[in-house]
Amino acid sequence: MAINPVVFQESGVSFVFNQNWLVRPYDKHTFFQGLSGAGLKGVDFLGMHNRDHLVLMEVKNYLPDPDGRRYRQISQRLAAPEAIGASLASKMQDTLRAIDLIHRYFQTRLGYRLAYPFLPWMKQAAPEWYFWTHARKLMDFRVSMICWMGLQADQAHLASLIQEVANREVEGRNLQIDILPFSQNPFEPDLQIRV
Known part of the structure; x- marks a missing residue:
């Protein structure tokens, strides 16, 4: 029996995840909503590919819209690539910190502790x-x-330039941030991107 793909929209782009993914729209998730009040930032999607690779996904669509309304806003953001890189690094670090906090919270719950050996x-x-x-x-x-x-x-x-700044921010933490155009997708065919 085939499992229906999971589809999420972000910044005018569709992401279609097949059954090899477990994925959450993290910045819209209840847990993130609670933690963002404490100043934590988060990525757009949090996924596990083939259950063996944790992938934090962020989408930045700086392509102009057809009527040009966003052009000035896009130009202002792209005038400060260092700030974009630092923001990406911050989102990655905050998301990893939040995952750890969520796990610690679960460990305080008796039901979770009893179920833990059976979670797989x-x-x-x-x-x-x-x-x-x-x-x-x-x-x-x-x-x-x-x-x-x-x-x-x-x-x-x-x-x-943005990638260089972002990776400099997480240097020494065994983390890597890759910035790719929508046309590059290392997870095909398990993930389809539709602009």
Whole structure:
């Protein structure tokens, strides 16, 4: 039996995840809403690919809209690529910190502690417990952040500058931030991106 793909929209772009993903729209999730009040920032999506790779996903669509209303706003943001890079690094670090905080919170709950040994078999019965516990485990092994960025051709050089700044911010923490155009997708066919 085929499982229907999960589709999320962000910044005018559709992301279609197949059954090889467990994914949450993190910046809209209840847990993030509670933590954002404490000043934590978060990525757009938090996913686990093949249950062995934690992927933090951010979407920045700086392509102009057809009627040009966002042009000034986009131009102002792109005039400060260092700030964009620092913001991406901050979102990654805050998201990882939040995953750890969520896991610690679960550990204070008696029901969770009793269910913990059985969580690998409880993916359907306790999906939130399973997701956040597994995400916390993967933080110690395989985590990466990808920012898909829509830029015009004459602005493509900004992506490498933003990536350089972002990685400098997380240097020494065994973390990597990759900035890719929408046309580059290292997870095909398990993830489809539609602009």
